[in-house]
Amino acid sequence: MAGAGDDDFIFDEASGEWVSSGALKQPSGSAQEIQVRDSVGNILADGDSVTLVKDLKVKGAGQTLKRGTVIRSIKLTGDEQEIDCRYEGIKGLVLRAEFVRKS
Numbered sequence: 001m002a003g004a005g006d007d008d009f010i011f012d013e014a015s016g017e018w019v020s021s022g023a024l025k026q027p028s029g030s031a032q033e034i035q036v037r038d039s040v041g042n043i044l045a046d047g048d049s050v051t052l053v054k055d056l057k058v059k060g061a062g063q064t065l066k067r068g069t070v071i072r073s074i075k076l077t078g079d080e081q082e083i084d085c086r087y088e089g090i091k092g093l094v095l096r097a098e099f100v101r102k103s
Contacts, residue, residue, distance in 0.1 A: 024059050034080045042102040044083065050100035061090045070103060071095070 002095045008094065036044045039053050049072045056065045075084040092094050 034076075034078060036080055036083065036097050037075055038100050038102050039098050040101055043103060044074065044076065044097065044100075048072055049075050049103040050083070050085075050095075051103050052095075052099060053101050054099050056095070056099060058090055058093070063089070072099070 009020055011017075012019050035053060036070050038044055038050065038098070044050070049070055052065055052067055052069045052071070055067050057063075069087075071085045071087060071093075073086065077084050083097055083100070085093050085095060087093050
């Protein structure tokens with residue numbers, strides 16, 4: 001005898017709880033995608049090219065990246081203010097989004 005409130009339950013491994021199948025299908029608000037914005041408000045995405053808007057001293061590399069330098073193929077890190085990028089001679093370069101502008 002099934003009532004109107006009966007529902008199948010599924011074990012959610014992420015939370016470690018039993019949840020109704022109807023609740024599992026609904027998108028949760030905590031899984032929102034982070035939007036990374038550059039210095040003028042443009043939304044950045046993986047693979048974009050950016051231009052530096054300020055001279056930046058690179059710690060540990062002993063060099064300064066000059067304003068106007070183009071960085072190609074950026075990668076988002078999951079933090080709304082940091083982007084991972086490559087530049088010749090510098091390994092593991094992470095820049096703050098406030099210092100770049102989308103090209």
